[in-house]
Amino acid sequence: MYDQPRANPAPTAMTFEQMLERVRYEGAYPTLERAEEAVRTVLGALGRQVTGDQRVDLAQCLPVEAALTLTAQIPATEQLTGWGFVKDMATRTGATPATARWDTGAVLAVVTRLAGPDLLARILRRLPGGYAILFGQAELRQTQTAA
Secondary structure (H helix, E strand, C coil), X not given: CCCCCCCCCCCCCCCHHHHHHHHHHHHCCCCHXXXXXXXXXXXXXXXXXXXXXXXXXXXXXXXXXXXXXXXXXXXXXCCCCHHHHHHHHHHXXXXXXXXXXXXXXXXXXXXXXXXXXXXXXXHHHHCCCCCCHHHCCCCCCCCXXXX
């Protein structure tokens, strides 16, 4: 079964500045500049993991500046688990895993609201385990046993 992209996506519900303010609140960052750094880092990393129609649809939900950050990344050839995603971000930025996880949670909380439940479910179905918690969702995957 193929996921179907939305025919007429809703216009972006917030500007980039509003998105930064929301991330600043979610992450308790002292400045908008720090929130913007988190947005660019997390969306850049997410852009390496999300592919296909989900990537296009997610970009359409984001403010233009955020969408450009997401889509400027070349998708990785190997998908990372949720924890691998956080560790990779920490390595690339020189941050601690705890800081990378905090940034991820703050940014993806806002992305979750912008994407909506249907798109978020499609994205999570395409990603390896461990991403749901990063988006503030319960991990509802069933483990598959070998026959």
